[in-house]
Amino acid sequence: MSRALLKFVRVSPTKARLIAREVQGMNAELALASLEFMPNKAAGIISKVIASAVANGDFEPNEVEITSCRVDKAAVMKRWKPRARGTASRIIKPTSHILVEVGEPVKSEKETTKKGA
Numbered sequence: 124m125s126r127a128l129l130k131f132v133r134v135s136p137t138k139a140r141l142i143a144r145e146v147q148g149m150n151a152e153l154a155l156a157s158l159e160f161m162p163n164k165a166a167g168i169i170s171k172v173i174a175s176a177v178a179n180g181d182f183e184p185n186e187v188e189i190t191s192c193r194v195d196k197a198a199v200m201k202r203w204k205p206r207a208r209g210t211a212s213r214i215i216k217p218t219s220h221i222l223v224e225v226g227e228p229v230k231s232e233k234e235t236t237k238k239g240a
Contacts, residue, residue: 124190124226125180129172136196136219139165143192143221151177151225152184169221176223191224 132139142165146154151173158170169192177184200216 124224125176125182126222126224127172127176127179128223129168129175129221131197131218132168132221133216133218134165134168135217136194138163139169139194139219139221142166142169143194146173146189147192149189150185150228151182151187151189154189155184169223172221172223173225176225180225182225182227186227187225188228189223190226191222193222195220195222 142158142161142163146158146169149157154173155170158166158173173189173192174184177187180187197218197220199218202214202216203211204214206212
């Protein structure tokens, strides 16, 4: 099992979690191919983290699956926008930490008993 962690990514964790749920449990090669055609900013970032996790373990993308893809909330950048009558409104720019773990696929007991019989 190998992993990759990308910290303080300038993408909202709620938007990144939608993409992370899609690829969790998929084959890494299939996940990279499907993320390539998603229009989201988070899809491109997560695909790079998956590629990094695969490379960290010296695997090929077709021989591993994504065991865990987690997106955590990181620090929030706070900015101000001037408004009417000398007041200001807060702008919150969220960041996130993305953790991807890949490992070799686990064979279920049903598959092993069928092959042995």
